[in-house]
Each structure stands twice: as C-alpha cells, then as structure tokens.
Amino acid sequence: MATLPARAGVSFRHEHARGILAGRPDVGWFEVHAENYMGAGGPPHRLLTALREAYPLSLHGVGLSIGGEGALDTGHLARLAELVRRYRPESFSEHLAWSTHEGTAFHDLLPLPYTETALARICAHVDQVQEALGMRMLLENPTAYAVIPGSEIPEPEFLAAVARRTGCGLLLDVNNLHISATNLGFDALAWLDALPLSQVGEIHLAGHCVDVAADGTRLLVDTHDRPVAEAVWQLFARVIARTGPVATLVEWDADIPAWPVLAAEAATVDRLLAEAAAPADARAPALGAAGAPR
Template structure:
C-alpha cells in the first residue's frame, strides 16, 4: 500500500474513475456493501482492484459487544478478503449488536478491565478467522463513562500490544471527541501508540451545540476536512512519517473533483512534511488550508 491519500469508493464516482484512471493512492470500501456473491458491485470492485490498492473497512463486526462475535459475519468477511486481497482491513473499537438485534450505529465502550479482556478476545478471534492482522479504529464519542479506569490511548495501546493488531487513527474522531469531552487532542496523541498506526482517516464534522449551548461536534462525514484536523494530521505525520490516509466523505457527496482535491491536499501535506524532515530541516511545512 503506498503511503499516499485515498478516498472512499462511491457509486456516484465509479464511471469517472474507470474512464479517467485518476492519480489517487488507493480506494477504501465498507465490507458490508460487498458481502453478496456477485452482481454489479463486485464487477465494479474487481475493475477497481485491478488498477488500485484496496483497503476494506468493516462497520458491522461489533468487536466491543458483550456477546460472541457473529461467526457467519466473520465467514463472509473472510470470503471478501480472500477474494480481493486488500492491503489493509480495519474495524472499529465500538459495539453495535446485542441480544435484541443490530443497531445502525457505532457505540462507545467503557474502558475497564472487563471490556479490555473482551475486546482482546474478539480481536484475537477476528484475526484468527480472517487469517491476517486487522487495524482497530479509535471511536468518536459524545460522552465519557464514569466507570472507565483507562484513558482511551492507554486502552488502545493495551489492545494493540496484547493482540498484535495494527491501528487506524481517525483524526477527525480525535478532534470531535476532544471538543465534546473537553480534553486536549495533543495530549491524547502524545499518549497514543502512534508507531502502530498503519492508516489514518480524515473527515469533516457538523458543528452543533448541546442544551447548555456548549459546542457539540457530530462525526458526519459530510463536508471537507477542517483546519483543526489538517493541523493534527501534519503533526502526526511529523512524528511517524507518511502513512496511507483516507478522505472519508460518506453523505452529501461532492463531485469527483472536489473529493479528489481533498486527497491531493493530504498528499501535499505528507510531501511537505517529508521534505521538511528529510531535505530541509531548517524550514517548516507549508501552511495548511
């Protein structure tokens, strides 16, 4: 997988992509959209896979749920990754299932010893079932659990150390959670196991306010990446170098040139930081948007 920017593959852009072969680093798809046996989605994805590296991002495994992993879901995930051999496969540190069914949301977890043991067990089972390392993504959150005994970076570091999983660092989630819970995103990143990061996500958020008129950010993926998130991105790249970086834009989709421009900006940030680190140590990276 090249250490470049990629974008989520959307049906609205498929024709343009296949006709023009744009210069992007990779495409990412949600696993659950490709769990059928065949049809147009697989024909298009096969054509994309022949030209570009692929990252597969799961949203339905419910790794944090207080119940066993869905073995049928794991079986279909294995079929998908065996079929397309993506460079990366990732899932969320979240839960979305319980005895009454499946929730169409990614819900946060209390960071306790009990939760840690459960997540470690589920990550181990998922990696064994898929026959490969998975990346675990940090969540966006709107509240904190009083019963938590671990800070989120420490909890994630424990999971990575004890399972050998990699990490997907979503910097929009870091920013959203830091505003909603009133903590310092730089201190969070200082404590985060950055050396285990193999992919970064960047996205846009929707600003709102709570009942007391305090800022509340919604992880909406419906607009360009904010200046604050670009700044966090440049700081992380300064520490660990360029890594595959996805522009997430899932609703209110823009036209292809607008989405491509966001990926180009991520490539420029990585190139600028790399140039500063390697070739021009006396200068600073170019100004962010």
Template sequence: MLDRTPPEGLPARPGVGYKARHYTSILADPAPVGWLEMHAENYMGDGGRPLAQLRHLAERFPVSVHGVGLSIGGEGRLDPEHLARLKHLCGWLHPASFSEHLAWSTHDSAFLNDLLPLPYTQATLARVADHVDEVQAVLGRRMLLENPSSYLSFAESTMSETDFLRALAQRTGCGLLLDVNNVFVSATNLGLDPRAYIADFPLEQVGEIHLGGHDEDADDAGRPLLIDSHGRAVADPVWALLDETLALSGPRPVLIEWDTDVPDWPVLAAEAARAAAALERVAA
C-alpha cells in the first residue's frame, strides 16, 4: 500500500517553470498554477530584477528551487562555492522543495551546461550517495533527485536506472523527482518499456513530477531518437503515461517545463490546466 501523500512541501497541484516574461501574467491570473519552480543558478546574482521578482513571487506562491549546475554525479568533489550559493539561496527563500539531477555537468572545473549521463554501477552509486549526503547536510533538508533523459547507455552499467534510484533513496533518505517525459524519451531511445519503468519506480519516494516537450530525431540506424528539448507542448503519449503514473502514485505536484521557444502565458497555463485535469481524475 503506497503512502498517497507527497513527501515534500509542494502542493499536489500543477506548477510551471518560471520565466521572467510571464511575471505580470502570473500575478494577474495564475489559475490553475499552484506553485512555481525556479532554476537555482538564475538567482545567484547580487540583486536587480531577478531577485526582486523572486522575492515578490515567493510571497504569493510556494516555490521549488531546481538546481541545474551542482554536478551531483561528477567524479570530482562537489564545488564548495556552489554548495554555499545554494545554501544561501535556500536560506533566505525557504523554498518548499529543493531538487537536482542524477547527472554530471562539471569536470575539472569546466561547467558544460548540460546534464550528462552516468553508468549505473556500485561505484557510481557510492559516489552519488556521498554527494547527496553532503548536499542534504549542507542545506539541512531532504532533497529530490531527478531521473535523466538518456540518448545512450553504458556498457559498464550493472543495474537498471530504477534500481539505482531506489538504492540511492534508501541509502541517503533523499526523495525523487520523476520526470515522466524523461522516462518516455529514455525508454524510446533505449528500446525500453516506459510503463514497466513507471511500474518499477519507487513512487512512494516521489515528491514531484515533471512534464516537458521533446523533439523527434533519428539515430544512425533510423530508429527514433527523442530529444528532451523543453521547447514545445507535452506530447500525448507522455500525458497518457502521466495518467498511469498518477493512478499508481496518487496526486503529486506536477510541473510543466517549457524552457526554449517559450510561449505566451495562456499557452503555458493551458498545459497546466491539462495537468490539473489529470490530477482531478485521481483525487480521492
């Protein structure tokens, strides 16, 4: 029997990834959006409009801080300066949730600004668990870790992604952020069954769900290769996968991510409304 209450502080309603161009529209007419997610690294300046907007929005909405630069899967140690910046941000903002990615992006002091893949081995598990422990100790809170979108796999992997994430959550006590679009993208790209992935996912640890749009490409053999672009509406099969996920997990906070070719507010709000309808279908 699953615990049907989400383990983190975000409401089980739709949220959107915040874009500055929507500032006025969100404040004027947020419905059906119940919370906002901010990329941590965009709010690490000393002042100016970004921080003023964030302060104002945080008075009106629960806020999720979503890091994209910590490189938690990196082979090197976590950047102590970046950890300190995250601690400072979470310290004054008191977000309802903090999340990061199962990925690496920094190596040898070069930040590559992408979420790069990891082999799923015991060695990776031990390293990532140490890093998650460190983050949770520094921030003084439980974090959520997000499943990646994959374009390839590693010959050296010895366990599935779901086993890896389950073990990580057990070892560190961290929660998980389930990106349903990433599941669909990875499963399509690697020839796996997305429904089996969801069925095997430790849903009781899921504090937040992500949805986003993907682009369609093809690999050398002409097989479909989906790209996690966040540049369009959520695809229909991903909405169907969300329904199946929510039927198993119960209501969860559901975020719409739209990061490139960002549309006008009504288009994004309509995506959030679709998520609201999905949540209503599983409401007790």
C-alpha cells in the first residue's frame, strides 16, 4: 500500500468540501475521521469518493478504544475494515486511549496507566486491528492532564514497545506532546529521545487553549479550535530536524475557519518540511507561527 506524501495534510470538512473539490488546492493529502463515514451511503460517501479520486487519504479513528480493558467491538472493526476496503487509504491511525467500557461509549479519549498488563492487552488489540484491516496502523500519543496512578512504564518506552511487538507505526502528535510536557512538567526533548523516531509515519499539529486558575496555575487544553501555537511550531521544527520530512496534518475540529486560514497553516508546514529536507548550509532562518523568518 502507498504511503502519504511527506507534505502538509489538512482535515477534510464539509464546510470546505465544495471549494476543495472544485478548485483542487495544492494540499498534499486529507484526513477524515473514520466514524463519520460508517453509514452505508449518502452524501458523506459521495463527497469522500470525490475527494479520494483527487487526493491521498488518511483515515483517523476515534472510537476503537484500543486501550480499553474489554474486547474490541467487532462490529465497529468490521465497519472500519469495509471503509479501508472501499477507499484504500494510505494511512490509518488510532489513539493510545480508551473510550468505551462494558458497552458504554464516553465520546472522549481517556488515559490509561502504562503497565505490563496494559501493554500486553494493547498489543493484542493492535494485532487484531492490523489483521482485520490488512494494513499497518499508526498509534498516536495522547494528551495528559494529570499523572495516572499505577503507571510503571514511561510513555515513550510504552509506545516503543507496542511498535516493536506488533510492527505498527507511530503517529507523533506534537501538540499533544507539548501539552503533556507543559501540564506534567517533563522535558519534551528528552521524551523524544526515548521514542523510536524511525517508526513515526505521521505527525499531527493543532491549536490549544490555556486555562489559568485563580492561583495562576496554567493548564493547556487540547481544543483543535485555533491556529498552531508558536511553541508547537518550534517543537515541530526540532522533530523534523531529526526525522527529515514526514507527512504532517494540521488538525482543526471546532470553530472551523475559512479555507484560506487552514491553507496558510498548511503552507507553513510545507515550508518547514522543505527546510528540513534542505542541506544544512542552504537552510533558511527559522519560521515563526505565521511563517515569517525570525
């Protein structure tokens, strides 16, 4: 199966669909949430069929509950496998999180303790997904807002172990990493040192908000409703200086802006990827959040 081009990708939104399909903007690829296309047909599938004919495609899952204690929902997995068969995406990814328990869906991506028991369970789930889909999946690092009691294995080592045991790839969400490092007070670069960056098949960027408590304590919240923050751009540049160009998505899931805003974010990604690919002596000055040299 083909892989995504090492360019900027953008979340596909119905608000932009008509303009995208008519104008064919210069975007490397598009991502859709798999669960939005699990119906049998109708307008969503007509749009996705037209998009797939024009662009490489990434399916991103939010409902498999890879980290859940129970068995995977075989009906959900069958619907996902049908989507993969129908659209042949270049990539499929899911989260290192859980979202269901005993048949109840919580519509959130919830954290789990990183233990040997959890590692064995998640590896079994990843194996089951990859066998059902007939393709390698990518596993995404989550956001963290508190230390989960009972964890025994550092997160990057846990992700590395899943990749090693199952052959899956990793999806590095740089915004999630920045949020977690800020909220929990750890060094994001040291975290990256422990991650097998050679297994990263896709990168995500997104916006976040900052909540400030009465005592001045700051908490970063993963909202996907605004431009990528300067600190995230800078961390992204550090990542791709190590990895070289990697397919990178600009996620924007709420308060959807006009298309030119998303296109500008994607253009900044493409400029940074080109910078990472250039010989060291030919590289331009570092780019700020707006894409201007600093």
